[in-house]
Amino acid sequence: xxxxxxxxxxxxxxxxxxxxxxxxxxxxxxxxxxxxxxxxxxxxxxxxxxxxxxxxxxxxxxxxxxxxxxxxxxxxxxxxxxxxxxxxxxxxxxxxxxxxxxxxxxxxxxxxxxxxxxxxxxxxxxxxxxxxxxxxxxxxxxxxxxxxxxxxxxxxxxxxxxxxxxxxxxxxxxxxxxxxxxxxxxxxxxxxxxxxxxxxxxxxxxxxxxxxxxxxxxxxxxxxxxxxxxxxxxxxxxxxxxxxxxxxxxxxxxxxxxxxxxxxxxxxxxxxxxxxxxxxxxxxxx
Numbered sequence: 001x002x003x004x005x006x007x008x009x010x011x012x013x014x015x016x017x018x019x020x021x022x023x024x025x026x027x028x029x030x031x032x033x034x035x036x037x038x039x040x041x042x043x044x045x046x047x048x049x050x051x052x053x054x055x056x057x058x059x060x061x062x063x064x065x066x067x068x069x070x071x072x073x074x075x076x077x078x079x080x081x082x083x084x085x086x087x088x089x090x091x092x093x094x095x096x097x098x099x100x101x102x103x104x105x106x107x108x109x110x111x112x113x114x115x116x117x118x119x120x121x122x123x124x125x126x127x128x129x130x131x132x133x134x135x136x137x138x139x140x141x142x143x144x145x146x147x148x149x150x151x152x153x154x155x156x157x158x159x160x161x162x163x164x165x166x167x168x169x170x171x172x173x174x175x176x177x178x179x180x181x182x183x184x185x186x187x188x189x190x191x192x193x194x195x196x197x198x199x200x201x202x203x204x205x206x207x208x209x210x211x212x213x214x215x216x217x218x219x220x221x222x223x224x225x226x227x228x229x230x231x232x233x234x235x236x237x238x239x240x241x242x243x244x245x246x247x248x249x250x251x252x253x254x255x256x257x258x259x260x261x262x263x264x265x266x267x268x269x270x271x272x273x274x275x276x277x278x279x280x281x282x283x284x285x286x
Contacts, residue, residue, distance in 0.1 A: 028063035030259030038103025093133035110140030244272035
């Protein structure tokens, strides 16, 4: 094997099809951090958050991931304020099931009646008639997942949800969810250092399901590793930029949704899509 041949670079124009009819460029934006400290309340600079969201879309990103629990409500409200009326190709994905009782507190409530209320409220905040991708934020251990997903299927039939996704699940849970709803995306913790969802990624590749890694940068400081630092230095990029490049090279079903409240940091993340890893470099990181 030629260990110096490059893996094809994956620019922001590289795309993935979700659910058969949503074409997303393979670098999305996670809109969690445009809220206040502890993902609670409004951002310290609302104008800057609005400017960032507009810059994200102007830069070519057409997939934004949010949730009703971010703020709560704040992230969805900011997206609508900044971007509505939406560009025709913009995909907005949101989530429901987590309750916010305070900064850093995320209890789960995925009862069917609550999920219906969550979806209806997200539609109003986002100023949408139909949500492109609605994700079950967490499976509620107190509620059969068939009941939670069942109401999302009902909302889908009513034309309020186009596609259904799930978040932070095991392979067995994913297979169980598939029996109730057509699952088009999975959002799990995954990055170059934490491969705990590797088995699920393989299943998503098999099924043609989009894989949205959350915490794709591992919090930045969590990416310290000799191989990462060595390859990053060779390319003249940061460890975090390399982490995104590795995700894009790892799988064609991968859709990173790196989030930030900084316009400069966003541009740095976006530049990662231009990094082409050699097979040898990819192997050393994998």
